Amino acid sequence: MQRLINIDNGGTLTDICVWDGQDFTYTKTLTTPFDLSKCLFDGITKASEAVYGAADIEALLHSTRHIRYSTTQGTNALVERKGPRIGLITDDPAVVAELRSTESEASLFDDLIGGRVATIDPRADEESLSFDLVQRVNKLTTDGAARIVVAVGDSGGSDERLLRSILLRRFPRHLLGSVPILYSWEFTADRVRSRRIWSGVINAFLHPTMERFLYNAEDRLRSHRVKNPLLIYRNDGASSRVAKSVALKTYSSGPRGGLEGTRALAKAYGLGHVLMIDVGGTTTDVGSVKNGRIADERRGSVKGVPISFPMSDVHSSGIGGSSVIAVRDGRITVGPESVGAAPGPACFGFGGKSATITDVNLLLGVLDPTTYLDGDFSLDAERSKAVITATVAEPLGVSLEEALLRMEAAYFATVANAFADSIEDAADTTIAAFGGAGPMSACGAARLNGVKTVLVPKLAAVFSAFGISFSDIGQNYEAGLPEASAATAAAVHDSLLERAERDMFQEGHELASCVLQWSVVVEEQDGTLVSEIPYAYGDDPSVGTDLHGSLRLTVTAALPHVELAGNETLAPRPAVASGVRRVRSSPDQVEDVPVYSLVEQQPGATAMGPALVEGPFFTARVLEGWQLHVTAGSDLLLTDTR
Structure with a gap:
């Protein structure tokens, strides 16, 4: 088969995973936030070197069926508020208070919209309405609005259709400087006005930033004469072409990749409840897989703001391998500030002046300065000493050695706090620890929460990119049912089917070759989910009194997926150490402390901690009292025997 390339663009590092149908080849490169296309192609170049023994980007790209790409750019744009100013046209002045009803909503509203709100009366005669619309749009753009969201009337969209016809005549799209306008009813059929408007506002904010980068990346791929399109990995677990992707659905897509990989692990090992702990450079993402199901929300949220689309139930905390460890008010704090990839931890030698757990683990002896990132560059211990002495040891009035142990303990506690609330029954919970920093802190954090089992996948360092391997090409559609009748449902069915046929053709697939799943979604008036039942053409949808129904269609064009090895029972054998490392314990x-190379161990290999296990691009710290076991799939299973 042709290769599939998965790329997960993180805040500090970008992970690249190449699958040829049998084996994975993977690598990492530093994220270049000033130009994300640079780290994208740096990563592909490094991957080609790993595949062929020498860099040959042309050969790799021309043997690849698809590149599936997940990016943090949308997340970063919202965090940094880097995007266009948004204008809002509504017919109800009360909508402003509605959109600012919580502290999170008020903060985002003020930063994205501010005072750029115009009110019109869609019931006015057409001449008056046309005049008012032109005046309002001109005022919004004069006040700085680069994009406008129109939200008038109900979710049926009749009032917005009228406004659209007027605005298209008055502000034709072919004119230079024509401001893009998004109509809330076109974007989502959600009956809850605030969610519908927020979805449109956030998407309008994210769209231009995502569009510029992704189309630039596509252009660079075309320069290499790549025929197959770049696919964007979405937060619903599917992938689609750039031109068929909604910006809002790229938000928090990386963690969804980790969850898909976690679900595959849970299935392979027969685990009932697995908590994903993805400790990257900037954040720790926590998600849950229970009885083979990824925990998600029918209506998700972004930065505490409710939206209309489903989202994985992932909680992110500002703690990672590049999080700043400092002293505030006489105590050690961890994050949420991060040094990112630039300047990075002090030991990177890029000018970093803040201490991180990477600096701590280097000085404790957990990390080998010559093998970090598989030896891509060396770590500078002297820089770490200077920074930790100045920012932690001296302010606390303790030795450097004491400071290191306190910093490690604070880090374990902060990671433990990140997932403490997600544990239902510690005895029945397995931690799937991955990301570059996850395996180093998993045992310490798990013990603080009473969790006895930790699973570190062999691809831990690139596990979210690996998880994208379970993605298919797909689209989701949903439209409201104005009335609960078979005729109405059939008409909505036909309109969704027409959209799906057009979209999947543009994805390169005939609808007849795709899997279609139809259902009727029943909600209360406030949007609370009541039920979701299968639907077949001609059915009379079962929607009760005072409830709202909508028709949902999911279309999937399958791509090849990897099969994980099961949890076979193996006879234990002693793990073979490749060396020792001097690690500070007090x-x-x-x-x-013995050091074991994961790739050199035979399945069934067992040892007791304290120990260090070196995997590709990661180091797992096995604390005293923990037993390590290499599974049939060459993953690392850790059990607390205390």
């Missing part, structure tokens, strides 16, 4: 004591 302020005045260091001890020789």
Whole structure:
């Protein structure tokens, strides 16, 4: 088969995973926030070197069926508020208070919209309405609006259709400087006005930033004569072409990749409840897979603001390998500030002046300065010493050695707090620890929460990129049912089917070759989900009194998926150490800790901690009292025997 390339663009590092149908080849590169296309192609170049032994980007690209790409750019744009100013046209002045009803909503409203709100009366005669619309749009653009969201009337969209016809005549799209306008009813059929408007506002904010980068990336791929399109991995677990992707659905797509990989692990090992702990450079993402199902929300939220689309139930905390560890008011704090990839931890040698857990683990002896990122560059211990002494040890009035142990303990506690509320029954919970920093802190954090089992996948360092391997090409559609009758449902069915046929053709697939799933979604008036039942053409949808129904269609064009090895029972054998490392265990004591290379161990290999396990691009710290076991799939299973 042709190769499939998966790329997960993180805040500090970008992960690249190449699958040829049998084996994975993977690598990492530093994220270049000033130009994300640079780290994208740097990563592809490095991957080609890993595949062929020498860099050959042309050969790799021409043997690839698709590139599936997940980016943090939308997340970063909202965090940094880097995007266009939004204008809002509504017919109800009360909508402003409605959109600012919580602290999170008020903050986002003020930053994205501010005072750029215009009110019109869609019931006025057409001449008056046309005049008022022109005046309002001109005022909004004069006030700085680069994009406008129109939200008038109900979710049926009749009033907005009228406004659209007027605005298209008055502001034709072919004119230079024509401001893009998004109509809330076109974007989502959600009956809850605030969610519908917020979805449109956030999408309008994210769209231009995502569009510029992704189309630039496509252009660069075309320069290499790549025929197959770049696919964007979405937060619903599917992938689609750039031209068929909604900006809002790229938000928090990386964690969804990790969840898909976690679900595959849970299935392979027969685990009932698995918590994903993805500790990257900037954040720790926590998600849950229970009984083979990814925990998600029918209506998700972005930065505490409710939206109309489903979202994985992932909680992100500002703690990662590049999080700043500092002293505030006499105590050690971890994050949420991060040094990112630039300047990075002090030991990177890029000018970083803040301490991170990467600096701590280097000085504790957990990390080998010559093998970090598989030896891509060396870490500078002297820089770490200088920064930690100045920013932590001296402010606390303790030795450097004491400071290191306190910093590690604070880091374990902060990671433990990130997933403490997600544990229902510690005895029945397995932690799937991945990301570059996850395996180093998993045992310490799990023990604080009473969790006895940690699973570190062999591809832990690139696991979210690996999880994208379970993605198919797909689209989702949903439209409201004005009335609960078979005729109405059939008419909505036909309109959705027409959209799906057009979209999947543009994705390169005939609808007849795709899998279609139809259902009727029943909600209360406030949008609370009541039920979702299968639908077949001609059915009379079962929607009760005072409830709202909509028709949902999911279309999937399958791509090949990897099969994970099961949890076979293996006879234990002693793990074979490749060396020892001097690791500090107290302020005045260091001890020789065995180091095991994961790729060199035979399935069934077992040892007791303290130990260090070196995997590709990651180091797992096995604390005293923990037992390590290499599974049939060459993953690392850790069990707390205390």
